[in-house]
Structure formats: C-alpha cells, structure tokens
Amino acid sequence: MLTPYDFQENLQQRAQYIRNRLQAGSPVIGISYDNGIMLLTTRRRGRKVFEIYDRLMLSAIGNQADVETLRVAAIDFAHQEGFVRSPDDVTVQRVVGFALSPALKKAFGDPLTTPFVVRALFAELHDTPERDLFYILNYDGEFTPAERFAVIAGTTGAEDLAIRHLTESLNGTPTFEKAIPVALVAWGIAREAALQEDRDAIPESQARERLREELQEAQLEVGLLERKTLRENRFRLIPPEQLQGYLRHL
Amino acid sequence: MESLQGDFARLLHRWQAQTGMTLPLFATPGKGEGRLLTPPAPTPLDKPPLLEVHGTTVIALKFKGGVLNVGDRRATAANAVMYDRADKIIPLDDYTLIAIAGAYGRAMEVVRYLRHAFKYYARSQLQPMSLEGKLQEVSRVLAANLPNALSGIGLFIPILSAYDPNQDAGRIFFYDASGARFETPDYGAAGSGAERIRGVFDYIAKTKGAFSERPLDEVLREAILLLDIAADLDAATGGIDKVMPTARYVNREGVFEVPEATLRELVQSLRGG
Numbered sequence: 001m002l003t004p005y006d007f008q009e010n011l012q013q014r015a016q017y018i019r020n021r022l023q024a025g026s027p028v029i030g031i032s033y034d035n036g037i038m039l040l041t042t043r044r045r046g047r048k049v050f051e052i053y054d055r056l057m058l059s060a061i062g063n064q065a066d067v068e069t070l071r072v073a074a075i076d077f078a079h080q081e082g083f084v085r086s087p088d089d090v091t092v093q094r095v096v097g098f099a100l101s102p103a104l105k106k107a108f109g110d111p112l113t114t115p116f117v118v119r120a121l122f123a124e125l126h127d128t129p130e131r132d133l134f135y136i137l138n139y140d141g142e143f144t145p146a147e148r149f150a151v152i153a154g155t156t157g158a159e160d161l162a163i164r165h166l167t168e169s170l171n172g173t174p175t176f177e178k179a180i181p182v183a184l185v186a187w188g189i190a191r192e193a194a195l196q197e198d199r200d201a202i203p204e205s206q207a208r209e210r211l212r213e214e215l216q217e218a219q220l221e222v223g224l225l226e227r228k229t230l231r232e233n234r235f236r237l238i239p240p241e242q243l244q245g246y247l248r249h250l
Numbered sequence: 251m252e253s254l255q256g257d258f259a260r261l262l263h264r265w266q267a268q269t270g271m272t273l274p275l276f277a278t279p280g281k282g283e284g285r286l287l288t289p290p291a292p293t294p295l296d297k298p299p300l301l302e303v304h305g306t307t308v309i310a311l312k313f314k315g316g317v318l319n320v321g322d323r324r325a326t327a328a329n330a331v332m333y334d335r336a337d338k339i340i341p342l343d344d345y346t347l348i349a350i351a352g353a354y355g356r357a358m359e360v361v362r363y364l365r366h367a368f369k370y371y372a373r374s375q376l377q378p379m380s381l382e383g384k385l386q387e388v389s390r391v392l393a394a395n396l397p398n399a400l401s402g403i404g405l406f407i408p409i410l411s412a413y414d415p416n417q418d419a420g421r422i423f424f425y426d427a428s429g430a431r432f433e434t435p436d437y438g439a440a441g442s443g444a445e446r447i448r449g450v451f452d453y454i455a456k457t458k459g460a461f462s463e464r465p466l467d468e469v470l471r472e473a474i475l476l477l478d479i480a481a482d483l484d485a486a487t488g489g490i491d492k493v494m495p496t497a498r499y500v501n502r503e504g505v506f507e508v509p510e511a512t513l514r515e516l517v518q519s520l521r522g523g
Contacts, residue, residue: 051373075374083366231504232341233369 005111014108014115018139019155021117025061026218027153027162027190028121029183032132033174036226036234037123040183042218049223051235053078053090055125057223061152062118062139070118070137073100092124096135096143105141115139121152125225125234129173148173151186154194161202162190180222180246184211208250215247301327302403305338305357307443307480307487308349310409310422312436312462313469316501317411317420319349320473322443322481323495324488334488339496341505343368345413346384347498351441352406356398360391360406381414385423385431393429407440413500420462420500436461443480443487450479470497470508474516490517 026048028041039049039059049059052074060067077099082090108115122135134150137143149170151162169182188207191214193199222238308321325336338350340361348364350357367387371379379387388410398404410423422438425431437451454472455461461469474490474497481489488495494517497508 047376050376053373054369072374075370079366079370079373083362230506232344 010111011109015140018115018117021063022061022119022139023154023194025119025152025154025194026214027151027158027187027194028059028061029162029166029186029190030059030121030123030134030150031166031170031174031179031183032123032129032134032148033176033179034129035176035228036224037125037129037132038176038179038183038222038224039121039123040180040187040220040222042187042214043221044218048221049237051223051233052095052122053082054087054234055225056090056092056095057123057225057235058120059152059223060118060120061154062116062120066116066118067120070100070104070116070120073103074122092122092133092135093145096122096137100137101141101143103141104137104139108140119152121150123150123225125227127227129227151190153190155197157197157199158190158193161193161199162186165189180243181249184208184246184250187211212250220247301330303327303332303354304352304486305336305350305354305406305441307441307477307484308338308351308409308439309444309473309476309480310349310411310438311469311473312420312422312460313464313466313499314462315420316413316466316499317347317422318466318469318473318497318499319347319409319411320470320477320495320497321349321441322477322488322490323493324486325354326486329485331488334493337496339498340365341498341500342384343372343378344504345378345381345415345500347411347500347505348388349409349411349440350406351408351444353404354406356395356404357406357408360395360408363391364388381412381416381421384412385410388423388425389429389431391429392425392427396428399427409438409440411500413502415502418502439476441487443477443484446483447476447480450476466499471516471520473497474513475520478520490520 026042028039030039039057041048041059046064050057050071052058056078058071058074060070074095078090078095104116107113116139118139120137122137124133126132134146135143136146136150136152149166151159153159153162165186166182185204185207188211189202192202192207192210219240220243222243224236224238225234303325306322306324306326308319310317310319319339321338323335324331325333336354340348342348342364348361350361364387368379368384388408395404405427407427408425412421414421422434423431424434424438424440436455474495477495478490481487494510494513497513499506
C-alpha cells in the first residue's frame with residue numbers, strides 16, 4: 001500500500017536500524033592519564049584503534065566499511081591541513097566538527113543513501129591531562145566533547161553506566177597502571193549493559209566475568225598517545241604480552 | 251665551457267667599460283687562467299645576487315646497530331653567518347633520519363613534505379612505507395627540484411639514514427642533485443666541510459676499524475672530532491664550541507636525540523678540560 005512519505009518516520013526507522021546494529025559493538029573506553037591518553041577496546045578481527053594525526057587517534061563501533069571511510073576521511077583532512085598550515089592547526093574540534101560531522105548528517109538525512117553505521121570516539125592529546133579532549137561522533141553527525149574520560153558502547157544506557165563507574169573509580173589524574181584495571185571493568189560494564197537492556201547497575205564481578213568470556217575469542221587492544229616520549233611518533237599500540245599482567249588479576 | 255667563456259667575455263667587457271683598463275696580455279680568456287685573473291666584478295649593472303641561506307656540514311656514521319648523524323648549527327648566506335642554531339638533522343619517521351646540506355629553505359620544505367608523505371602512508375595504509383619506497387620518494391623530490399637547482403637556487407643534498415628491519419642494521423644513502431641514489435657502506439658526509447675531511451674518515455676507519463662495528467659512544471666521539479676538523483678547515487662550518495651541534499641516531503628502537511649535556515661533556519673532554 002502506498003503511504004505518503006513521512007520524513008520523521010523515515011528518520012526514526014533509519015535511527016532504529018543503526019542502533020540495532022551498533023548494539024553488539026565492543027565498547028571503547030578512553031581515559032586521559034598522567035603521561036598520555038588511551039583508548040581501550042577488544043577486537044576479533046581487524047585493528048580497532050587508529051592513529052589519525054600526531055596528537056589524534058580514533059576508535060569506533062559500527063560497520064567496518066563505514067569506520068574505514070570515516071578513518072580515511074579524518075586522516076586525509078588532518079594531513080592536508082597539517083601540511084598546508086601546520087600540525088598545530090589540526091585539532092579534533094575542526095576534524096570532527098568541520099570535516100566529518102556535516103557529511104554524516106547529510107548521509108543520515110538523505111533517504112536515497114545508506115546511512116553510516118558508526119559511533120566514533122576521538123582522543124586528542126595535549127600538554128597536560130586537564131587539557132586532553134575526547135570527542136564522540138554519532139551516526140547522525142551529532143558530536144559531544146568530553147574531558148578526562150569518555151565511553152562509546154552499544155547503547156547510551158550502557159555508556160552512562162560505564163561513565164558512572166569511571167567517575168567513581170578515578171579521582172584526579174590516574175597513572176597508566178591505575179587506569180588500565182578501571183578501564184577493563186568499565187568495558188565489562190558497558191558490554192554487559194548493552195547486551196542486557198534496562199539494567200540500572202552491573203556488579204563488578206559480572207563485568208569481569210563478561211570480559212573474561214570475551215577474551216576467550218577476542219584480543220584486548222590498547223592504543224596510546226604518549227605525552228612525553230623520545231619517539232618521533234606519539235601513537236603506539238601496546239603489545240598484548242604487556243597487558244597480560246593486568247588480565248591475570250581479572 | 252661555452253657558457254664559461256660567455257660569462258667571462260661579459261665580465262671582461264663590463265670591467266673594461268667601467269675601469270677603462272684592459273687585461274694583461276697573458277690572461278687568455280677561455281683557457282682557464284683568465285678566470286683567475288678576473289677582478290671581482292662590480293655589480294651595479296647586475297641584479298643583486300639572491301642571498302640564499304645554506305646549511306653547511308652534516309656527517310652520518312654507522313655504529314653497531316644503527317646510524318648516527320651529526321651536524322653543525324651554522325647556516326650561511328654568501329659569507330654571512332645567517333643563523334647559528336639551524337637544525338639540519340631531522341627525523342622523517344621512527345626509522346628514518348635525513349641530514350641536509352645546501353639550500354635551507356627548499357630543504358625544509360621538502361622535509362616537511364616527506365614527513366607528511368611517510369606518516370600519511372603509514373597511517374592510512376596501516377603499515378609503514380618500505381625503505382625502498384621512502385628512498386624512491388626522496389629521489390623523486392630531488393628530481394623535481396632539479397630545474398630550481400640548475401637555475402642556481404634551491405640546490406640541496408640530503409643524506410638519508412635508516413634502520414632497515416629486514417637486515418637488522420643501519421643503512422646510509424646519499425644523493426646527487428638529480429635524485430640519483432647511492433648507498434655507502436660505513437659513513438657519509440655532505441656540505442661545504444665534507445670534502446675537506448674526506449681523508450679523515452678513511453684514516454679513522456683504517457686505523458680503528460669500521461664505524462659499523464664500534465659502539466655508539468665511541469662513534470659519537472669520532473663524529474664530534476670530525477666536525478671540529480671540518481670547522482677548522484672550512485669557514486662555513488660552525489664547529490662545536492659556540493653552539494652545541496645536533497646529534498641524532500636511529501636504531502631498532504627508533505630515532506633518538508643525544509642530549510645537549512652529553513655533547514657538552516664530550517666537547518669539554520675533547521678540548522682537554
């Protein structure tokens with residue numbers, strides 16, 4: 001039966017479709033610590049945490065091809081900008097707000113294109129942890145800045161629970177050694193809460209159990225941007241064997 | 251030769267017109283000796299020469315496990331010292347160092363391009379560019395710069411030092427202005443002071459063994475000494491006393507800078523202090 005085109009209904013259906021597909025995504029926990037900024041997640045196949053520019057990195061949940069499109073667009077913009085002007089002119093605010101967000105919004109609102117299935121977390125390193133920035137970019141082009149820590153997960157409810165855990169567990173700027181165990185539990189909470197909707201709390205033991213289960217099939221991935229380093233590149237992925245110590249006490 | 255003669259004839263003509271003098275008879279233009287007797291040309295008829303800033307001496311030495319680069323800090327324009335804090339040894343990424351001699355402005359622009367090109371490749375392709383790929387890219391920018399170099403501005407000569415993960419060793423490459431690439435087994439140097447100290451490299455390598463077999467701290471000492479000799483023999487080389495030279499090295503772990511305090515101690519001990 002033919003019905004008149006309903007703009008609002010169309011958007012709602014698209015949003016629902018995307019949310020359903022994002023729900024199973026492995027959460028990403030971002031924490032700013034004393035000597036850097038980190039993004040922690042798990043992966044089953046390809047890489048999950050990506051270097052975008054000298055002081056900018058990205059991790060996302062969603063369709064692999066869409067994440068790839070977003071990643072390459074961000075890298076292209078950042079390098080063009082960094083070369084034409086200077087590396088100091090490449091900021092997360094401009095990459096997300098100017099280069100990416102309008103394109104996402106356009107794809108989401110256009111009934112003739114497939115929308116991006118993606119929710120992305122950007123982390124930008126500064127000279128002090130207080131000035132570090134996170135940006136969460138949504139499939140509809142909406143973006144939200146955050147400081148100290150940030151979470152993307154399958155549902156917004158799951159993100160809220162993980163953020164609550166981070167707020168309670170981290171007072172002040174943590175060290176890397178302190179931040180990792182907190183991030184691991186936050187990951188478990190976000191994952192568990194996304195899979196079982198309508199929970200208003202997840203006990204830590206359950207979160208740990210969820211992570212243990214996940215790690216039987218998946219691998220932990222932690223990407224860093226280091227504040228003080230002798231290396232030319234600030235970005236690096238932590239080798240898995242270096243994370244084993246943290247997993248033993250899970 | 252054709253153009254040398256042409257240049258000479260023009261100079262001679264102008265000189266004669268301005269001074270009313272003629273050259274001594276034994277100075278035969280075009281046979282070489284005439285050039286020696288040419289008086290410095292007064293230039294009111296010329297455009298003032300473009301004062302281009304040039305970096306001077308850079309040295310690359312292998313050590314056990316990597317490559318060390320040392321450069322003085324001087325940049326000159328004709329016989330003026332323009333800058334005494336120039337950094338001519340620049341990391342391109344975590345495995346590659348470039349040392350620059352010659353036109354400073356053009357070289358810095360090219361370095362900026364190469365840094366972005368290598369990093370862009372690694373970030374977008376999720377794997378670093380191969381050493382061969384990086385070397386080709388340097389050749390390409392030099393070849394593209396050739397028209398500039400021929401017109402008399404923007405000529406620079408880079409030395410590329412890299413850690414090669416396939417061979418687990420440091421490697422040194424040098425180029426000519428047209429982009430031809432050569433690999434050198436143990437050491438390399440470029441810039442105004444380089445040619446003057448060429449024999450010293452040989453002497454050290456033949457008396458104390460190849461640089462590539464010696465530890466970093468020994469090789470660093472030799473490099474500073476070489477730079478000191480270059481400064482003694484070449485007026486355009488800044489040397490090691492007024493401002494500390496730049497020293498960076500690359501090995502399996504990445505690119506590192508030798509701290510200024512270490513260099514200062516080394517210079518003091520070389521000076522017998």
